[in-house]
Amino acid sequence: MISLEHVNKFFGEHHVLKDVSLNVNEGEKIVIIGPSGSGKSTLIRCINRLEKVSDGHIFVDGIDITEPKAPVQEVRQKVAMVFQNFNLYAHKTIIQNLTLAPIKVKGVSKEEATKTGMEYLERVGLADKAHAYPSQLSGGQQQRVAIARALNMHPEIILFDEPTSALDPEMIQEVLDVMIDLSKQNITMICVTHEMGFARQVADQVIFMDDGQIIETGTPEHFFTNTQNERAKEFLSKII
Numbered sequence: 348m349i350s351l352e353h354v355n356k357f358f359g360e361h362h363v364l365k366d367v368s369l370n371v372n373e374g375e376k377i378v379i380i381g382p383s384g385s386g387k388s389t390l391i392r393c394i395n396r397l398e399k400v401s402d403g404h405i406f407v408d409g410i411d412i413t414e415p416k417a418p419v420q421e422v423r424q425k426v427a428m429v430f431q432n433f434n435l436y437a438h439k440t441i442i443q444n445l446t447l448a449p450i451k452v453k454g455v456s457k458e459e460a461t462k463t464g465m466e467y468l469e470r471v472g473l474a475d476k477a478h479a480y481p482s483q484l485s486g487g488q489q490q491r492v493a494i495a496r497a498l499n500m501h502p503e504i505i506l507f508d509e510p511t512s513a514l515d516p517e518m519i520q521e522v523l524d525v526m527i528d529l530s531k532q533n534i535t536m537i538c539v540t541h542e543m544g545f546a547r548q549v550a551d552q553v554i555f556m557d558d559g560q561i562i563e564t565g566t567p568e569h570f571f572t573n574t575q576n577e578r579a580k581e582f583l584s585k586i587i
């Protein structure tokens with residue numbers, strides 16, 4: 348489903364992804380952990396071409412998205428992303444936030460986009476907020492809207508970049524619950540998150556990154572019980 352082959356990424360002189368290779372199968376749930384600045388965001392931003400790689404290849408559903416002529420719009424329809432800071436459109440209502448991209452990018456009718464949008468709002472427990480504006484919602488509610496908005500594009504892959512790290516502690520679980528619910532579907536998920544309880548519950552693979560490299564890959568259980576890598580051990584001791 349997703350395959351990274353010897354990906355390198357430079358920002359100027361700064362080498363931020365160093366020969367990263369990774370395979371993610373359809374329906375797999377991946378959690379990426381690692382210290383600040385290790386390249387986690389850059390890695391997932393390369394997967395939907397928010398960033399261009401400097402060298403190497405990334406295949407999404409068989410399409411090499413690093414090719415200059417890659418059909419970026421087609422790829423973006425398959426790959427949705429949820430950010431740390433929600434990134435909702437402040438001047439649109441919640442339901443308009445959900446319907447905008449399906450109508451504009453996918454050419455879905457307004458009726459259809461609204462119908463499925465309301466179903467996703469229902470699913471994240473926010474149907475009653477359809478006509479509210481983002482500023483009228485709590486952080487946790489805004490993030491649940493952001494997830495519903497991503498789902499309303501019917502993506503095959505959903506990328507999460509620290510979706511709960513901007514939230515007050517009491518709101519974290521409500522967002523994780525939506526993600527756990529989503530993980531029961533056959534959707535491919537790649538989540539940058541340090542919520543190890545979540546990782547334990549849903550992750551097929553946990554990937555530990557440090558200094559632009561994938562240092563260790565394993566099941567959540569492996570990371571909890573027999574990580575050999577000193578850097579991974581030290582990092583885990585700080586977040587668990």
Ligand code: ATP
Nearest residue numbers: 358359361363381382383384385386387388389390
């Ligand atoms: P965090 O946990 O703090 O979110 P991260 O693992 O997501 O960190 P990245 O945001 O991927 O790390 O950043 C990796 C490195 O690339 C950092 O040193 C960062 O300063 C640098 N970097 C990221 N984006 C840019 C950019 N647009 N221009 C220049 N340097 C960048």
Ligand code: MG
Nearest residue numbers: 387388389508
């Ligand atoms: Mg980041």
